[in-house]
Amino acid sequence: MKKIFNFVVVALAAVALIGSVSCSSEPVKKQTGIQLYSARQAYSDIEATLAKVAEAGYSAVETLGGPTCFGLEAADFKALCDKYGLRIASTHAVVPYNPADLEGTMEGWRKLFEGLKTMGAKYCVIPGMSFGSTLAEMEACCAFLNQVGVVAKEYGLMFGYHNHKGDFAQVEGQTILDYVIAHTDADKFFIELDVCKTNMGDADPMHYLKTYGDRIKVLHAKDEGVLGTSGDIDFKEVFETFYANGAIDCFVEYELPFEIGEDAAANERNLAAMWQGIDDCNKFLQESDFVRSCEY
Numbered sequence: 001m002k003k004i005f006n007f008v009v010v011a012l013a014a015v016a017l018i019g020s021v022s023c024s025s026e027p028v029k030k031q032t033g034i035q036l037y038s039a040r041q042a043y044s045d046i047e048a049t050l051a052k053v054a055e056a057g058y059s060a061v062e063t064l065g066g067p068t069c070f071g072l073e074a075a076d077f078k079a080l081c082d083k084y085g086l087r088i089a090s091t092h093a094v095v096p097y098n099p100a101d102l103e104g105t106m107e108g109w110r111k112l113f114e115g116l117k118t119m120g121a122k123y124c125v126i127p128g129m130s131f132g133s134t135l136a137e138m139e140a141c142c143a144f145l146n147q148v149g150v151v152a153k154e155y156g157l158m159f160g161y162h163n164h165k166g167d168f169a170q171v172e173g174q175t176i177l178d179y180v181i182a183h184t185d186a187d188k189f190f191i192e193l194d195v196c197k198t199n200m201g202d203a204d205p206m207h208y209l210k211t212y213g214d215r216i217k218v219l220h221a222k223d224e225g226v227l228g229t230s231g232d233i234d235f236k237e238v239f240e241t242f243y244a245n246g247a248i249d250c251f252v253e254y255e256l257p258f259e260i261g262e263d264a265a266a267n268e269r270n271l272a273a274m275w276q277g278i279d280d281c282n283k284f285l286q287e288s289d290f291v292r293s294c295e296y
Helices: 002-024 036-055 074-083 102-119 135-154 176-182 195-200 205-211 235-244 264-287
Strands: 033-035 060-064 087-092 123-126 158-162 190-194 216-221 249-252
Touching: 033 036, 033 087, 033 264, 036 060, 036 074, 036 264, 074 087, 074 102, 087 102, 087 249, 102 123, 102 135, 123 216, 135 158, 135 176, 158 216, 190 195, 190 205, 195 205, 195 216, 205 235, 216 235, 249 264
Parallel strands: 033 060, 033 249, 060 087, 087 123, 123 158, 158 190, 190 216, 216 249
Antiparallel strands: none
């Protein structure tokens, strides 16, 4: 009888083990984030927009602006994102650089950072700016950005810049983005590399990932359409190099160029296509074995 009892116990344990292995084989949902500019045509109802973003499977957002977002105070916007299980990981925002009033400019940054601290953000990213039309102007701007980066750290934030295709133009023989990287400090200022905008600027994203890997802390996963559909960007190589550099966080940016107009039927079709693209971009991240879960 004892032998039979022991056999039953072992058999039940084996069944339980098989069951646990079966359950653990289910794919684990990765943490992914999206730049809310991707859904700009739906801003009129920001709560519905956040609900749709969460429904598409994203766990974090990179918002726009601050210290208020979409007309909401920082705490209220955070509460709305919390309602849908979305972490506010970053924002795209800028306080215009005014060399004639550096004190006032810095005060603007402090107010912005205070709002982002309330939101629980990790990053604050300038979405694009003019660094100057001469190297002397660019050098002064970079020096000031280093100072802003010091202040950002006081609020627990990392401070950086998102490139556009124009950042690969030259000023006095110097490529703008390369100059900015060379004249800002790694512990104060990072680059959020938009691989699509880099490509559109006739530059090679892989060159920047390999040359400035220690400065590129965040990736904008973007294509000319749904991720991976253009064939212009080797996302496997991009992500693997990005991770090899010690970075982990990325945000989807999806652009479907249309404007909300008076044709209600066209608006409905365009919005449906926009949300489908946003959903498909997350599926690309979830289903690509070379993409890791972010750590917002």
